[in-house]
Amino acid sequence: MAFIKLKNITYTYPLAKEPALRNMSCELERGKFYGVIGENAGGKTTFCNLLRGLIPHFYRGELEGEMTIDGQEIRNIDVDILSTQIGYIFQNPFTQISGVKKTVFEEIALGMENLGVPKEEIIQQVIEIAELVKIEDLLQKDPNQLSGGQRQKVAFASIIAMDTDVFVIDEPTSQLDPQGTESIFEIIDKLKKQAKTIILVEHKIDLVAEYADELIVIGQGEILAKGDVHQVLSDFSLQTRGVMFPQAALLSKALSEKGFDFPNIPVTKSECIQMLKERMR
Amino acid sequence: MEQIELKHVYFQYPNGYLANEDLNLTVKKGEQIAIVGQNGAGKTTAVKLMNGLHKPSKGEVIVDGKNTKKFTTAQIARYVGYVFQNPDDQIFNQSVYAEIAYMPKYYKMSASEIKNRVEESAALLKIESFLDKNPFEIPYVMRKFVTIAAILATKPQYIILDEPTAGQDLKGIEVLADLLKILKKQNIGTVTITHDMDFVANNFERTVVMANKRIIADGKTRDIFGEDDILRESKIKRTLAGEVAVELGMGKCILNIPDFLQEWSKLEVKDGK
Numbered sequence: 001m002a003f004i005k006l007k008n009i010t011y012t013y014p015l016a017k018e019p020a021l022r023n024m025s026c027e028l029e030r031g032k033f034y035g036v037i038g039e040n041a042g043g044k045t046t047f048c049n050l051l052r053g054l055i056p057h058f059y060r061g062e063l064e065g066e067m068t069i070d071g072q073e074i075r076n077i078d079v080d081i082l083s084t085q086i087g088y089i090f091q092n093p094f095t096q097i098s099g100v101k102k103t104v105f106e107e108i109a110l111g112m113e114n115l116g117v118p119k120e121e122i123i124q125q126v127i128e129i130a131e132l133v134k135i136e137d138l139l140q141k142d143p144n145q146l147s148g149g150q151r152q153k154v155a156f157a158s159i160i161a162m163d164t165d166v167f168v169i170d171e172p173t174s175q176l177d178p179q180g181t182e183s184i185f186e187i188i189d190k191l192k193k194q195a196k197t198i199i200l201v202e203h204k205i206d207l208v209a210e211y212a213d214e215l216i217v218i219g220q221g222e223i224l225a226k227g228d229v230h231q232v233l234s235d236f237s238l239q240t241r242g243v244m245f246p247q248a249a250l251l252s253k254a255l256s257e258k259g260f261d262f263p264n265i266p267v268t269k270s271e272c273i274q275m276l277k278e279r280m281r
Numbered sequence: 282m283e284q285i286e287l288k289h290v291y292f293q294y295p296n297g298y299l300a301n302e303d304l305n306l307t308v309k310k311g312e313q314i315a316i317v318g319q320n321g322a323g324k325t326t327a328v329k330l331m332n333g334l335h336k337p338s339k340g341e342v343i344v345d346g347k348n349t350k351k352f353t354t355a356q357i358a359r360y361v362g363y364v365f366q367n368p369d370d371q372i373f374n375q376s377v378y379a380e381i382a383y384m385p386k387y388y389k390m391s392a393s394e395i396k397n398r399v400e401e402s403a404a405l406l407k408i409e410s411f412l413d414k415n416p417f418e419i420p421y422v423m424r425k426f427v428t429i430a431a432i433l434a435t436k437p438q439y440i441i442l443d444e445p446t447a448g449q450d451l452k453g454i455e456v457l458a459d460l461l462k463i464l465k466k467q468n469i470g471t472v473t474i475t476h477d478m479d480f481v482a483n484n485f486e487r488t489v490v491m492a493n494k495r496i497i498a499d500g501k502t503r504d505i506f507g508e509d510d511i512l513r514e515s516k517i518k519r520t521l522a523g524e525v526a527v528e529l530g531m532g533k534c535i536l537n538i539p540d541f542l543q544e545w546s547k548l549e550v551k552d553g554k
């Protein structure tokens with residue numbers, strides 16, 4: 001049975017003239033890594049708010065259609081319980097920091113404290129997560145005196161620390177340097193290998209294409225495409241709807257316009273190198 | 282001299298943390314540079330020194346011949362406009378229009394001049410349709426564009442953009458690339474901090490690299506991306522086309538897809554027909 005199921009979901013924010021989501025239907029399975037892409041204002045964050053139950057429980061507005069998580073209708077779900085099952089990393093890293101804690105250490109511990117995790121375990125977990133996210137040197141700093149990227153890493157760490165089965169992650173690398181970005185993807189990959197379900201919104205399509213199992217393309221409130229990464233990205237017409245394509249695909253497209261045809265469209269760097277090497281022999 | 286100059290600049294935060302060490306940098310009026318480098322390297326700290334939001338703990342910052350220590354931040358900000366990394370640190374008005382109009386009003390410009398400037402700036406960022414919205418109710422990237430428009434409306438001599446590319450989509454990146462071209466024509470100096478290597482490769486001839494509180498490189502973008510040590514130390518990467526070129530033994534000087542096409546056409550390869 002599908003883990004999350006949407007059927008003809010239409011949602012309008014309070015006072016908004018137009019719906020932010022239109023007639024969306026899809027099914028998500030447990031244990032998969034979904035990459036959500038698409039142009040800004042298309043509805044990606046709204047989709048996340050829905051998966052986490054913030055719509056309809058926090059944002060009022062008007063919700064039509066049916067949606068279930070683990071068989072339970074979303075309108076009847078207890079969001080407090082849902083919050084212990086689905087970790088949600090907000091889009092804006094500047095608002096995720098609580099502002100009430102004096103050190104990064106306490107900030108990362110906050111979520112676990114709220115879940116009632118024993119103290120010893122919290123300390124252990126904070127240290128482990130800090131190593132994983134490579135922010136050990138920030139643990140004693142004041143969360144309000146961090147650089148933009150450092151904040152984003154702390155926000156990520158504090159949600160990952162809660163070790164939920166499902167993570168909804170909205171643009172976690174927007175403020176990160178290229179190597180920091182790659183390590184976030186490596187961590188997400190690790191989570192996936194622990195059978196976690198991941199829904200990741202991200203513009204950095206080169207990395208999404210490399211790591212995600214499936215893509216969900218959202219635009220103008222609709223699901224424009226959903227499926228296997230190669231299959232979705234073989235349709236260049238999505239470019240006209242504001243979808244970014246991997247540099248590997250764009251390079252092969254540019255080469256084919258110069259008369260070098262390739263049998264398949266590469267989406268990752270290694271595929272691209274492989275294909276070009278064959279030509280060089 | 283019309284330029285921003287950092288001379289042996291050090292900066293220490295009030296809590297004692299030393300965030301910049303011995304920065305030396307000159308940005309001429311009309312010039313456009315990118316600043317890249319690892320998170321926490323000190324980029325934001327460094328650019329805040331350029332518009333007087335920070336004053337150096339040691340060393341000097343000279344804007345068009347004037348030492349920033351002798352002027353207030355408000356005085357310098359008229360020359361050097363800074364767009365904050367986090368738009369919420371900058372925005373405080375209840376409508377997008379009021380936010381952009383705020384500084385022109387503060388400078389006591391005529392009503393028609395204010396209106397012109399708001400409309401002109403909003404058009405450059407393609408946010409005309411948001412003018413009557415509350416800035417706190419529009420998406421993050423749009424808020425960022427509001428803050429850029431607000432600084433443009435002051436018509437400064439220099440503009441500093443702190444991570445304008447963060448979270449942008451295809452259209453947003455295009456708007457920013459076009460904006461840079463317009464600023465270039467207007468001979469306005471720009472300093473752009475970004476983690477988007479494609480954006481750097483496609484739009485900047487000069488790149489400054491920071492790591493561990495210092496400037497570790499300053500030069501032609503092409504040369505910077507050719508140096509493995511610099512990339513490693515500052516945690517930046519080549520573009521994908523650049524990385525592919527290195528892997529294929531095509532050299533380290535390929536910046537982006539157009540470069541790649543040019544080099545590829547010189548090789549003897551099977552054309553696939």
Ligand SMILES: Nc1ncnc2c1ncn2[C@@H]1O[C@H](COP(=O)(O)OP(=O)(O)OP(=O)(O)O)[C@@H](O)[C@H]1O
Nearest residue numbers: 145146147148149294300320321322323324325326
């Ligand atoms: N208000 C502050 N008080 C004390 N230390 C600070 C303060 N703001 C920043 N820092 C520290 O100064 C260092 C440089 O921060 P800065 O914001 O300049 O980095 P950055 O290069 O802009 O990074 P990013 O790419 O993440 O935005 C960091 O280690 C940060 O923790």
Ligand SMILES: Nc1ncnc2c1ncn2[C@@H]1O[C@H](COP(=O)(O)OP(=O)(O)O)[C@@H](O)[C@H]1O
Nearest residue numbers: 013016020039040041042043044045046047420
């Ligand atoms: N809290 C809100 N109130 C009203 N409208 C909103 C709110 N959040 C988002 N919207 C609107 O919903 C649409 C989808 O936005 P969003 O889900 O944030 O898109 P994305 O994450 O793809 O950029 C946009 O038109 C946006 O302006």
Ligand SMILES: [Mg+2]
Nearest residue numbers: 044045091170
């Ligand atoms: Mg969003």
Ligand SMILES: [Mg+2]
Nearest residue numbers: 147148325366
């Ligand atoms: Mg910064």
